[in-house]
Amino acid sequence: MIRAGIVGGTGYTGVELLRLLATHPAVELAVITSRGEKGVAVSELFPNLRGRVELAFVEPDDAVLKSCDVVFFATPNGTAMKSVPTLLEAGVKVIDLAADFRLRQATDWEQWYAMPHACPTLLEEAVYGLPEVNREAIRQARLVANPGCYPTAVQLGFLPLLAAGVVDPQSLIADAKSGVSGAGRKAAVGSLLCEAGDNFKAYNVPAHRHWPEIRQGLAAMTPDPVDLVFVPHLTPMIRGIHATLYARLTEPDIDLQALFEQRYAGEPFVDVLPPKSHPETRSVRGANLCRLAVHRPQNGKTVVVLSVIDNLVKGAAGQAVQNMNLMFGLPETAGLDQIALLP
Amino acid sequence: MIRAGIVGGTGYTGVELLRLLATHPAVELAVITSRGEKGVAVSELFPNLRGRVELAFVEPDDAVLKSCDVVFFATPNGTAMKSVPTLLEAGVKVIDLAADFRLRQATDWEQWYAMPHACPTLLEEAVYGLPEVNREAIRQARLVANPGCYPTAVQLGFLPLLAAGVVDPQSLIADAKSGVSGAGRKAAVGSLLCEAGDNFKAYNVPAHRHWPEIRQGLAAMTPDPVDLVFVPHLTPMIRGIHATLYARLTEPDIDLQALFEQRYAGEPFVDVLPPKSHPETRSVRGANLCRLAVHRPQNGKTVVVLSVIDNLVKGAAGQAVQNMNLMFGLPETAGLDQIALLP
Amino acid sequence: MIRAGIVGGTGYTGVELLRLLATHPAVELAVITSRGEKGVAVSELFPNLRGRVELAFVEPDDAVLKSCDVVFFATPNGTAMKSVPTLLEAGVKVIDLAADFRLRQATDWEQWYAMPHACPTLLEEAVYGLPEVNREAIRQARLVANPGCYPTAVQLGFLPLLAAGVVDPQSLIADAKSGVSGAGRKAAVGSLLCEAGDNFKAYNVPAHRHWPEIRQGLAAMTPDPVDLVFVPHLTPMIRGIHATLYARLTEPDIDLQALFEQRYAGEPFVDVLPPKSHPETRSVRGANLCRLAVHRPQNGKTVVVLSVIDNLVKGAAGQAVQNMNLMFGLPETAGLDQIALLP
């Protein structure tokens, strides 16, 4: 059994990691830490875990974490980078669900996250944990930067187009909609049911931290310079991201449906829907899955890709488990066979 | 007092018309018809109107309708066109909230609504009831085609850009999100709380009937040919449309904020927000108002307009009352001073 | 015009007061105070008020408040009692939307709100602002304690039964369900969309602060001792309270429907529905109205009353305006003719 530790874990990413790891056939939950909630039973914070996870939150303790085979960081941005070097040195593998190791350039990190990076030399070693792009590197990695939720949905949608060179990389628009759990479990007025409920709005249109992460990922898919407009929106639901992607076709004769199906043939967690489909976020609720559909309205010059994930699963905890499976030589799908909950 | 009749009116457009007309200072509600609900008190179907609207639904009756000064059609598409000629002949003014008179070409109607038009000669006379574009014509009109909800939000957002000629009319993308009331009050599986709730999806990406209506409106704003991609989505809320609009700038030095503010200066029902704003649909819930914000992310070549309305008010019943006010020489804002309900 | 001031007013009660007062024909909004938000435009916090309320929040200032004819306190419990004596002395009428003056005994206040009362002598003078019970006293009052939301719904439901002496006052059960806005606009984990959404739970079953308030009100309706079980629940919606009330009949032959209709005949803001009805919270959304239905299942010994209000209107701001109207000799319905927003 793999001994797994979780640092942080009082947020929605944490409870989802616990849900998945508690039934994972090859994992033993060894420890979960939280300064703020130490001594509190996990099941008191997350009543769904009552009877299923017996752990209580403990103060972070290097000795205990070093005894783990893998440590997941479900902490605010800027926390993991302080502890990761010590853990790696002790032979522990690390999966960071925050942003600390997602950007390859320390200067980008400092610009977008407004703090110096604590271990910039690890940025080069860290593998960006999008298995559909980096599977082999993840298998070898000691340190995986788990992608953000928007970046997962957007990159998987644009990937076949950019990889095949059939769209203008200067024409990319990602209009993305997220459920409110994307904002986390922190008490914030904007996330109240009475503020976010029965309401729809865009936010952070001038600048969002996922923009450089997405652009970096897209840039790696094509030799040409990439231009991306990214507009995130808040939609009144709990889980789910729907990314609607636009790009100008440069190859008008391409069979888009075949392109997508071929690119994702054999991928266990990407599902290309039949032509004329409209994926629904609920079709992946609670499941580690990205469902895609590709359209070309009026047979015109713009391709439209619809991409849905559960932001807490394929956009966070599920993808982290998928990465862990790869890092430890397990079947990639181990512990990830949940069927989406519908209705 | 203006004697007003409503044909149809068992749907959400109907209840909203009743709510607005019941407190309108210059209107007397004379009659409301419904074949299916004849004899039923309006307040039985719509409990919010109990004690406020004493009418019961009656069988449609030409004599009664002809005694009205204005008749609103809140009927399914294809119904109004059968009765309108008779009413106009009798000197009654007509406002159609359905699509019967929105498209100028009978061939377009027949293609998109799959039935022959009953009075194609009236298509030329009918005035498209978007006051911010057609105010003077509406004042003179006998027959107003009240715009669709998506078309209102999209046209008001693109109007300043196209009118000023500062964007490429071939680059227009409208990514629009609607609350479920846009689908009406009919019993349909897709509109159930358990289907549309906690869920997000695009629909009708290959073709939506509002596309030709929007394109026609946009084409009238610019001498150049227009190309429009329109992707509607269903969002799990009751009221509201949020349109996120994209266009490529051809005049990189234009002051977009000033352009929007100048175009809508003096408009009672269009509110241009300050720079860097994100309008929320709830800020117009129940109010006859379009709120707009204009962005230029990364100071790049794409302009992003955010446009919100309440689909049942500025996108339907409120705009219809605004048109009535114009047609009868009343103050344009008469009966339309409701403040949006928040939270 | 009545010069009105609001102390507090950054919460949902505040925005609702502003919405109602902004269109009240006899009121001039003079000042709104908030320490935390001073200098911020009201419309920045509450975007629905943009263009309708031009005030900005200011630091509380006795001189300005004393220049008002009436001051509403929309503050946390325990705030109003510190300022009220000074304002009354200056001839200002006061309506407190918090709990400071609701309980007649200072000892009850101290027990349930865990702080000493700052002006216990005013408790006797303060009039409990439930017009359907205390109308004449309110007309004469300088200081009105605006009832809580649950207490309004529960008392109006039990009133006809207790006043007529047809139920056992020892058998009262109030099973009440509230929308999340009842918890206010403060950032609290339990009120997040992702915690309170798609979820239902009871809370504070051992003890809730509205229990002594309700019991005090019910006790005044009957000479016999009252026993009340009160179980509040949180329901995943924004506005609305639904109280389901149970009592054992002692007069099995009573015509319950007639009893309710007679008791509330002439009441402008209480609506008794026909037999076999089920009032919906949305039928009063945004309106100052309590709708009631009375049932006797299986013609048995238990009477069931269904009572709905909008917690922010008849349960708070609307009732406060109703009280103001009475205190100033205005028509009781002035400024309160909004029709509920449905859907």
Place this chain on the structure above:
Amino acid sequence: MIRAGIVGGTGYTGVELLRLLATHPAVELAVITSRGEKGVAVSELFPNLRGRVELAFVEPDDAVLKSCDVVFFATPNGTAMKSVPTLLEAGVKVIDLAADFRLRQATDWEQWYAMPHACPTLLEEAVYGLPEVNREAIRQARLVANPGCYPTAVQLGFLPLLAAGVVDPQSLIADAKSGVSGAGRKAAVGSLLCEAGDNFKAYNVPAHRHWPEIRQGLAAMTPDPVDLVFVPHLTPMIRGIHATLYARLTEPDIDLQALFEQRYAGEPFVDVLPPKSHPETRSVRGANLCRLAVHRPQNGKTVVVLSVIDNLVKGAAGQAVQNMNLMFGLPETAGLDQIALLP
């Protein structure tokens, strides 16, 4: 492997059965029938099952059903009773998720379901499938009547009290709140998001079909006559039932917490929470679990029980699988270890 068939199955009970059976270690899904949807892939109706259930709906066919080891009926009331005798004769075990075999008296059936019963002699043989009450009989049963959702939540809550004889059986009140999925997947105006969303109401207070079922179950728990008031409500969420139960204590010294814990010790799917708890419906979302808390407000004479289930799991499909496990000698928890999805 147990060959399982499903008759009906186009509703929410059907999709939930499919979700559970598709990952059950001892079950092979053999057939699913639907007249209306024959030929349609299951995954087309229920997109969460894409890639997980390869079946298509077929016309009901006795030969195929008779080849099954067990057949689940997820049909409207009155359907199963027509086919069950034939299947039993063929040696197939049957679990009916509708109401056909829940009431022991054919006359009760006929009164409440307004049709004659097709096989009244089977009513005596049918076992009411509430394992916490009838476990041993279920193990031996050929025909199980799966309980209704409200009846499950209410009976499990009252059981310890009635079995121990510590409350007055004439004083029972069940105030129950259900998510909208309880109304099924049929197109009905009342279940639309725009009707049931952001709204709360009671319904069927004069009479609900679950009342005789609950009363029958409660009556079997006590030698004394039972009087029950049952008030169901619709709450704006998808899944979940919260029953708030009231009864008058006759044994004031009883330790209620211990009573509940002892009664349900060893029950795999009933969880008694610690004192002063408030179970949340989301804590059982997607899980086969009833969570209970027991209160005695103000240490008075009324006991309050809070009982939550997922109406589609412990209230329908999950309990059906639990019954199947018992009927086939499998571990009772086989295939039922899902952790509730939160948030």
